[in-house]
Amino acid sequence: MERAKAGPRTTRTLTQEKAIREFVSLVAELETLGYFEKRFGKDCIDDPYGDGPARWIERELGIADLWPLPVHRLMQDHDLFFDIVELLHDSAARPLRRWLHSHGECGWHNELFEIEPGRVAYRWRVNKILDRSEFGYRLAEEGADVGRLVVATDDARSTLVRELIERDDGEPANQVRHAIELFRARGADRNQKRSAVVALALVLEERRHNVLTSALAKKDSGALFEIANGFHIRHQDAKQKRDYDEFYLDWVFWVYLATVELTNRVVGEQGVWQPSEMGSAFIARRDD
Template sequence: MTYFSEKEEGDLPRDKEEVGEGVWGGIKALITARIDDGSFGATYALSCEDRRGPIGTDADALWQAMRAEIPDLQVRVLPPWYHGEDMPRTLDALDMIQFCWRCVGKPIHQSYHPYFQHYHLRFEVEEGREDFRTDINRIFRRNGLAYELKEDGSIERLVPPVLREALASAYFHTRDSELNRMLETARSKIGDPGEEIRREALEKLWDAWERLKTLGTGSDKKSQAIALLDATAGASSPILREALEREARELSWIGNHMQIRHSEKGKEQVAKGEHIDYLFHRLFSLIQVILRLNKEI
């Protein structure tokens, strides 16, 4: 469903990465509602006393299993259906969503049991998962969160739009399989919700850059890099050629003086997630234009 305000004003920018109180309240309410209607009985069933099948969700079993797979919840958060006040970390909240997606199903009433006054249930798992995904993604969208619950139950961080387009259109099919592997690893990790995983993406992209500089036609690394930049700019664009060389030198300098490829004491750390996105986009753009204009690689 699209709200009227979205039609009038457009979507909020999807740039927030912290699950705040309001969002957590909505997620908690969503999980509680699925427990109350028996949806999680698809995996953690509360059974009829006459052993005629599932009749709802065993909430305690669900919580114990969730805590086992998300250990921080053992000390941080009461079960959301017990109206716990403590908020989980953002990464734990996202893990909870993935756990719930895996366990949910749409409950369908079967036979009525008049003695106990309840229905026996069967579950449409795929339909239940899709309904849950739609509701979670609506909460993300309405609150400007940079996350999306995918059809396979994974959660993807939405990178900034300009980088999102570049990543979506890139296809790595160079003759160097190791370079392809490095670039694909960097691309897959930059969309992870965890900041440490995104740092790994940045490191892998810088590794790819160092390898790419050795794939030109020169006799050593320096001449190989020069040949790549010459071919990228072309003979008719000397000003662009100079700009590309300055950019290449600057990015190599950044990689050597910050904690990207090196972790010695005194190297400056990439402090914020936004800095990771900025540096990734800057180098990714350079690599992409080099690959597009050097077909022999």
């Protein structure tokens, strides 16, 4: 099943409380459709699942009596709400076959489940709610943190992230994916964001002389590293500026991420850059 692409961001019209209510209603709908039946079993008139879902959630999160989802508790504890959103993502599976149990109007029983299509559908439905909410998070649709709540961004930055996550050019791509995962994680602190910027700086440092010089003027290339070196991002130096606002780290991250994408284009159009034991090498592309 093709992965759903993130659509244009919608206006944030839902308060946090309304978003939670819509989420709880959505979960009830998905349960009726059988999306949690692989995990919870069927709440059958002949074999009710009782408190089975609540006990399973308690084992996972350490908190009792969370099924059916208690709206007011989720409103009072947003971290708990976020944990539930992620946990149910991992529990979703799309049913492929069903049969009708008519006794006592029990309803449909489902069998044969597809996990990934179920999770794709869950992310799409939940993100439609979150994208209209005040939370500022959405479920990641790609990368190692797929299904985890990450900081929502505008369409341009979302496209940039998606392209870099899907790129496969060995270790540099792995470093970039790691940096993205660190930076956009729910509740990422200053140290995590700083580590993400450091990871991107290392990627750019390896490309500094052979790729960046093809894309940027020498003074502009050097300015990129003055940012990281002068503001206590890469090195431990008493001369570095430490009292800058955290949003500065956000700005540096996106500048560096866009520059990584720029160097990828330079490499793709002009040649193939490879680090080696003898130093960096730039191999001209041959079209034969």
